[in-house]
Amino acid sequence: MKKFFTFFVAMVAMITIGNAQCGVNFSYPYSCDFSSEIQNGCWEVDDVNGDNYTWQFDIDQSVAKYVYNPGSDAEDDLYSPYFYLDGHQTLTFDYRCGNSSFPETFAVFLYPEGSTDWSRLTDGITVTSESAVTQTIDLSGYVGVYRVDFYCYSDADMASLYITNFNITSNNPCEPISEYPYENDFSDIAQMTCWTTEDENEDGNTFYLEDNALCYRYNADLEADDDVYSPYFVLDGHQILTFDYYCGLSSYPENLAVFLYDGGSYTQIMNYTDVTNTTPITQTIDLSEYTGTYQIDFYCTSETNMFKLYIDNFKIESSIGVEDHSKTEFTLYPNPTNGMVNLSEVAARVEVYDFSGRMVMSNENVNSVNLNAQANGVYIFRITTNDNTVITKKVVKK
Numbered sequence: 001m002k003k004f005f006t007f008f009v010a011m012v013a014m015i016t017i018g019n020a021q022c023g024v025n026f027s028y029p030y031s032c033d034f035s036s037e038i039q040n041g042c043w044e045v046d047d048v049n050g051d052n053y054t055w056q057f058d059i060d061q062s063v064a065k066y067v068y069n070p071g072s073d074a075e076d077d078l079y080s081p082y083f084y085l086d087g088h089q090t091l092t093f094d095y096r097c098g099n100s101s102f103p104e105t106f107a108v109f110l111y112p113e114g115s116t117d118w119s120r121l122t123d124g125i126t127v128t129s130e131s132a133v134t135q136t137i138d139l140s141g142y143v144g145v146y147r148v149d150f151y152c153y154s155d156a157d158m159a160s161l162y163i164t165n166f167n168i169t170s171n172n173p174c175e176p177i178s179e180y181p182y183e184n185d186f187s188d189i190a191q192m193t194c195w196t197t198e199d200e201n202e203d204g205n206t207f208y209l210e211d212n213a214l215c216y217r218y219n220a221d222l223e224a225d226d227d228v229y230s231p232y233f234v235l236d237g238h239q240i241l242t243f244d245y246y247c248g249l250s251s252y253p254e255n256l257a258v259f260l261y262d263g264g265s266y267t268q269i270m271n272y273t274d275v276t277n278t279t280p281i282t283q284t285i286d287l288s289e290y291t292g293t294y295q296i297d298f299y300c301t302s303e304t305n306m307f308k309l310y311i312d313n314f315k316i317e318s319s320i321g322v323e324d325h326s327k328t329e330f331t332l333y334p335n336p337t338n339g340m341v342n343l344s345e346v347a348a349r350v351e352v353y354d355f356s357g358r359m360v361m362s363n364e365n366v367n368s369v370n371l372n373a374q375a376n377g378v379y380i381f382r383i384t385t386n387d388n389t390v391i392t393k394k395v396v397k398k
């Protein structure tokens with residue numbers, strides 16, 4: 001049942017070839033030298049003239065190649081996976097022919113997703129070199145989701161055309177973010193600028209966007225070993241991280257750890273070893289003990305042949321501490337408490353999180369919160385005041 005369901009979803013929403021999950025790539029640099037089925041898995045070919053001679057992937061030679069038809073001209077497209085281009089990308093690739101006496105001909109185009117409104121990236125290129133020629137194409141004029149098309153139109157009875165070392169790099173400086181709130185609800189691929197993925201086990205499966213969320217989809221043969229990294233954030237001791245997490249099927253538990261990464265070392269801030277909730281749980285993590293520049297790293301280690309792990313509604317807010325609150329000082333009392341906690345003024349919203357970060361209560365327009373039903377321990381109060389300031393306070397119930 002699970003496989004049928006997956007297959008059905010894949011047919012309508014995503015392209016799934018072998019184990020590879022072909023979402024829109026937003027992580028750079030991207031490299032493909034056609035040396036494995038995993039690398040080739042999200043490329044497509046189109047035998048436009050229907051002569052059964054078309055582009056092939058040659059893993060041994062690490063190339064995509066078109067080999068001549070003695071009877072008719074080539075008319076064949078080789079399509080890359082889709083990429084989100086943010087105006088900072090550069091494409092490079094190598095081309096050569098199999099025999100300089102038999103020149104090949106191709107041109108490179110860029111196709112927007114869901115449209116045939118292509119752009120021409122090169123004039124026709126006549127290939128007479130048997131050693132690799134590197135071509136560089138500036139893609140900075142393009143913003144949106146595109147794929148690259150190598151269109152071969154060599155004359156009949158030539159030899160072979162080879163393409164390899166396809167790379168897309170980004171020169172987006174990705175300056176650390178210091179303006180808050182920062183929010184990403186993963187509803188638009190454009191929100192993924194400066195987010196990166198890391199497919200550590202190189203199985204072609206890693207985080208991509210699906211169902212307006214970040215998703216890791218299982219590999220039937222290999223466990224997950226995959227990261228998605230946020231942009232860098234400047235943390236000044238006042239930040240709060242929130243995100244939602246859930247899985248696709250409760251009978252297939254997923255594993256997720258969350259780290260802060262400063263470019264050199266990792267600090268684990270959360271770890272879930274059995275995510276079985278299929279409706280989102282909101283996690284809030286107080287980052288007030290961190291100052292410096294950090295990425296948030298979501299690291300999935302789900303076991304082989306699970307289903308899907310989702311992350312959504314990523315937000316980093318800056319809580320203005322009580323000492324910075326320009327108006328009346330907002331206080332909670334008594335603290336510690338044995339149950340009732342009074343607020344010094346009515347708050348627009350109060351969310352209470354337990355020590356593991358799970359929200360246990362939320363109330364609107366209140367001037368007190370009753371913790372009687374909660375266990376003794378440390379709670380985080382996330383208070384939105386009537387002037388929309390967010391304050392976090394620790395409250396101890398004894």
Ligand SMILES: [Ca+2]
Nearest residue numbers: 047051053076
């Ligand atoms: Ca053909």
Ligand SMILES: [Ca+2]
Nearest residue numbers: 185212213312
């Ligand atoms: Ca979303």
Ligand SMILES: [Ca+2]
Nearest residue numbers: 199203205226
């Ligand atoms: Ca992987």
